[in-house]
Amino acid sequence: MSRNTFKGSGILIADKSYDDEGAGPYVGSFPKGFGYGPEDSEPETTAASPEEQPRILLMGLRRSGKSSIQKVVFHKVSPNETLFLESTNKIVKDDVSNSSFVQFQVWDVPGQIDFFDPTFDSETIFGGCGALIFVIDAQDDYIEALARLQMEVTRAYKINPNIKFEVFIHKVDGLSDDNKIETQRDIHQRSTDDLAEAGMENVHLSFHLTSIYDHSIFEAFSKVVQKLIPQLPVLENLLNILISNSGIEKAFLFDVMSKIYIATDSSPVDMQCYELCCDMIDVVIDMSCIYGARDDGAFDGDSSAIIKLNTNTILYLREVNRHLALICILREDSFDKQGLIDYNFGCFRKAIQQVFDIKKQAAAARAKTNATRAFPHANGIAEGATS
Numbered sequence: 001m002s003r004n005t006f007k008g009s010g011i012l013i014a015d016k017s018y019d020d021e022g023a024g025p026y027v028g029s030f031p032k033g034f035g036y037g038p039e040d041s042e043p044e045t046t047a048a049s050p051e052e053q054p055r056i057l058l059m060g061l062r063r064s065g066k067s068s069i070q071k072v073v074f075h076k077v078s079p080n081e082t083l084f085l086e087s088t089n090k091i092v093k094d095d096v097s098n099s100s101f102v103q104f105q106v107w108d109v110p111g112q113i114d115f116f117d118p119t120f121d122s123e124t125i126f127g128g129c130g131a132l133i134f135v136i137d138a139q140d141d142y143i144e145a146l147a148r149l150q151m152e153v154t155r156a157y158k159i160n161p162n163i164k165f166e167v168f169i170h171k172v173d174g175l176s177d178d179n180k181i182e183t184q185r186d187i188h189q190r191s192t193d194d195l196a197e198a199g200m201e202n203v204h205l206s207f208h209l210t211s212i213y214d215h216s217i218f219e220a221f222s223k224v225v226q227k228l229i230p231q232l233p234v235l236e237n238l239l240n241i242l243i244s245n246s247g248i249e250k251a252f253l254f255d256v257m258s259k260i261y262i263a264t265d266s267s268p269v270d271m272q273c274y275e276l277c278c279d280m281i282d283v284v285i286d287m288s289c290i291y292g293a294r295d296d297g298a299f300d301g302d303s304s305a306i307i308k309l310n311t312n313t314i315l316y317l318r319e320v321n322r323h324l325a326l327i328c329i330l331r332e333d334s335f336d337k338q339g340l341i342d343y344n345f346g347c348f349r350k351a352i353q354q355v356f357d358i359k360k361q362a363a364a365a366r367a368k369t370n371a372t373r374a375f376p377h378a379n380g381i382a383e384g385a386t387s
Helices: 066-075 077-085 122-127 143-159 175-196 216-226 232-242 271-291 331-373 379-385
Strands: 003-007 012-015 055-060 092-097 103-109 129-137 163-170 203-210 249-253 260-264 304-308 314-322 324-331
Touching: 055 066, 055 143, 066 077, 066 092, 066 103, 066 216, 092 324, 122 129, 122 143, 129 143, 143 163, 143 175, 163 175, 163 216, 175 203, 203 216, 216 260, 232 249, 232 260, 232 331, 249 271, 271 304, 271 314, 271 324, 314 331, 324 331
Parallel strands: 055 103, 055 129, 129 163, 163 203
Antiparallel strands: 003 012, 012 304, 092 103, 249 260, 249 324, 304 314, 314 324
16 A cells, blocks of 8 residues: 655654545544454454453542543543533443453442442452552542542452552642642542551552543553553563664553553653653544545554654654554654664564464463363263264
């Protein structure tokens, strides 16, 4: 497929050629599923059953912003549109199975629900929970929220000590920088003291300052999801090898649908660089929807982009598979060796596929084991029927 180059405001984007034949739902804002089309070269991803997927619980008091977070991150709802959301009255489950690495469920739990009421099977709910995110409204009096946090964490930990406990100090867009730091320090101190008084010194809480009006909510969710990916050390090591041999300063492995980065190299993450990468994904998807082949989907093997900033920095995006993208940040002089970078990227892509294959084989082995346990005499019946 031929490629066109679009220039403007220091941006170079290599994208798919425009194909006017066929119609597709690719005009305007892209939908949650992007309308992915079939790709023969794309290996199928094995989605885990809902029972096997790790569960992320969004908990907190009413009107703390839980539903808004879920809509913005996983449904591409504009932050301004969340102002008109009604209060959630029942548990809303969101199945996120974008790729072999990103597979989990998000449960938006209404603030008035008490999972520890006898009518709920709290053992089942928290037994399969991978992470519990407690959302605190930073612009409100959070004394009641901290009491609820201490209660939920204490009870959930007794059921499943492997749960990752995350605290989103939310709606910080309305606070000054000094107030953000002071609020985080106060919440951290109070919650730690409350858990210590309850005899839960071993429980670790992670704190994140978040807002749906910037990229902080995506970065916070990225860090939560990474803790649920067993292959994370392997992915980080692959990225470290890639950048050390390619003259790259920073690399992110993005889930394109949610703009969550599932892995990055070992160097520190700069928030501004992460925001640029998120904006780049939006640009590529929008350009693909307009100029791409209508029947091939918005993001596929022909999707790539090069953005040159006025700071002599290059952003380079390459498609890993139709759900994952690698975005590299490097100096302009390092990009003179683009052939070397592309060769190393090919090796990186093959290594990622090997990780995929191992995970699929493990999932198939688990499914076979479960089937054998469920029907222990199935092989004997088949053999008898054959004879």
